[in-house]
Amino acid sequence: MPSHQPTAGMMAVDPLKLSSQPPATASPQEPNRNPKYDPKKSHITETPLTRKNWYKHVNWLNAILIVGIPISGCIAALWTPLRWQTLVFAIAYYFATGFGITGGYHRLWAHSSYSASTPLKIFLAAVGGGAVEGSIRWWARDHRAHHRYTDTDKDPYSVRKGLLYSHFGWMIMKQNPKRIGRTDISDLNDDWVVVWQHKHYLKVVLFMGLIFPSIVCGLAWDDWLGGFIYGGILRIFFVQQATFCVNSLAHWLGDQPFDDRNSPRDHVITALVTLGEGYHNFHHEFPSDYRNAIEWHQYDPTKWTIWLCKQVGLAYDLKQFRSNEIEKGRLQQMQKKLDQKRGKLDWGVPLEQLPVMEWDDYVDQAQNGRALVAVAGVVHDVTDFVADHPGGKAMIRSGIGKDATAMFNGGVYNHSNAAHNLLSTMRVGVIRGGMEVEIWKRAHNENKDTMVVKDKDGNRIVRAGAQVTKVFDPPASAGAA
Numbered sequence: 112m113p114s115h116q117p118t119a120g121m122m123a124v125d126p127l128k129l130s131s132q133p134p135a136t137a138s139p140q141e142p143n144r145n146p147k148y149d150p151k152k153s154h155i156t157e158t159p160l161t162r163k164n165w166y167k168h169v170n171w172l173n174a175i176l177i178v179g180i181p182i183s184g185c186i187a188a189l190w191t192p193l194r195w196q197t198l199v200f201a202i203a204y205y206f207a208t209g210f211g212i213t214g215g216y217h218r219l220w221a222h223s224s225y226s227a228s229t230p231l232k233i234f235l236a237a238v239g240g241g242a243v244e245g246s247i248r249w250w251a252r253d254h255r256a257h258h259r260y261t262d263t264d265k266d267p268y269s270v271r272k273g274l275l276y277s278h279f280g281w282m283i284m285k286q287n288p289k290r291i292g293r294t295d296i297s298d299l300n301d302d303w304v305v306v307w308q309h310k311h312y313l314k315v316v317l318f319m320g321l322i323f324p325s326i327v328c329g330l331a332w333d334d335w336l337g338g339f340i341y342g343g344i345l346r347i348f349f350v351q352q353a354t355f356c357v358n359s360l361a362h363w364l365g366d367q368p369f370d371d372r373n374s375p376r377d378h379v380i381t382a383l384v385t386l387g388e389g390y391h392n393f394h395h396e397f398p399s400d401y402r403n404a405i406e407w408h409q410y411d412p413t414k415w416t417i418w419l420c421k422q423v424g425l426a427y428d429l430k431q432f433r434s435n436e437i438e439k440g441r442l443q444q445m446q447k448k449l450d451q452k453r454g455k456l457d458w459g460v461p462l463e464q465l466p467v468m469e470w471d472d473y474v475d476q477a478q479n480g481r482a483l484v485a486v487a488g489v490v491h492d493v494t495d496f497v498a499d500h501p502g503g504k505a506m507i508r509s510g511i512g513k514d515a516t517a518m519f520n521g522g523v524y525n526h527s528n529a530a531h532n533l534l535s536t537m538r539v540g541v542i543r544g545g546m547e548v549e550i551w552k553r554a555h556n557e558n559k560d561t562m563v564v565k566d567k568d569g570n571r572i573v574r575a576g577a578q579v580t581k582v583f584d585p586p587a588s589a590g591a592a
């Protein structure tokens with residue numbers, strides 16, 4: 112029954128390739144290509160979707176599995192009484208099969224974020240199969256492409272194509288296998304549990320997805336049909352929808368504390384829905400970390416379960432990024448946000464762009480009605496500010512046409528950081544070296560401890576108290592005022 116169409120669908124598994132090619136010699140770059148697939152023939156996805164051909168674009172097998180069967184299950188449930196034992200079992204089995212996807216398919220096989228003992232692997236391959244989301248091999252291959260080519264056309268479930276597309280549209284509509292980015296799955300081809308599950312996928316799905324829940328509820332409390340409908344069909348539906356949210360909701364809702372260049376986001380709601388896979392911005396930055404949530408109070412039952420498995424000897428080698436690396440990423444993102452904020456503020460004309468004035472010219476202009484004040488070699492036009500000067504008009508006027516460096520920096524009043532910031536917005540020129548101001552310019556330039564820090568756009572970052580007009584301990588000889 113697996114589709115032999117070259118579609119990237121959850122049932123588009125390819126057992127033939129595995130049997131014809133020993134896993135050890137499988138080329139790492141070899142995609143999961145179907146032998147019946149002819150790359151020369153144009154694929155249906157290359158034909159625009161029209162009223163006449165739309166049904167050819169639909170992957171009917173997947174549409175039935177993801178939409179058709181759940182709907183029929185809902186209808187059947189109307190005539191099937193729900194026993195409480197069956198409900199409890201269905202919920203427990205929901206978590207087990209969900210963990211098969213999050214802890215098994217995703218964190219163990221797609222990302223190798225920890226190692227599992229053989230019994231745990233078999234358990235995860237079985238319950239993961241019961242979630243009916245394709246074989247481990249197929250799922251992990253696509254997921255690695257999703258990480259490698261996030262948000263691009265090679266991403267099998269790029270959210271850039273729409274929220275519904277990333278949720279399940281990519282499975283319901285046929286995909287061109289040539290489009291999906293290539294990934295290395297040689298390690299999975301070497302894992303006999305993965306290979307076995309891939310080869311016998313259909314049996315695994317039927318047994319773990321439908322037969323097993325029916326048997327449990329049938330033998331234990333004689334509810335065969337309830338087990339089938341609630342423990343099987345409807346439970347599959349909920350697990351599928353929940354885990355599909357990792358591809359849709361987790362790329363759409365929430366914050367981006369580590370990197371905002373791509374779509375992955377962190378949100379507690381996604382975490383609650385997906386058994387802890389909701390800290391997806393972190394996950395895309397640190398994919399081989401066995402955790403998705405790094406804070407103790409964040410909801411990540413998948414992480415907790417892996418940790419418990421380690422305590423009882425079923426899992427080992429749990430990978431964790433050093434918090435130093437994590438904090439670096441977080442800080443850089445914060446820095447980026449700060450830079451964006453800083454870029455929106457007026458810091459005054461950069462010094463290198465200001466016209467150069469001769470000292471005499473400065474004095475001349477100041478004496479002829481322009482309220483110019485030189486502080487640390489920088490000329491400021493305070494005409495519009497004289498009336499608003501908190502220290503009074505007379506005080507500010509006394510600095511006009513003079514070198515007011517010392518006055519401004521403690522000679523008369525040691526101006527605040529905010530005052531230096533405000534002053535910088537009034538800059539109109541710099542004094543050519545010479546006369547009094549040169550002393551300050553040189554003192555400032557020669558201050559080797561003052562590092563000029565620029566943001567990524569090359570704009571100077573002016574820290575509090577590090578404005579060019581701020582001069583500590585100005586020599587008395589320049590107190591020209």
Ligand SMILES: [Zn+2]
Pocket residue numbers: 257357358361362375391395
């Ligand atoms: Zn993702």
Ligand SMILES: [Zn+2]
Pocket residue numbers: 217221222254258394398
């Ligand atoms: Zn992932």
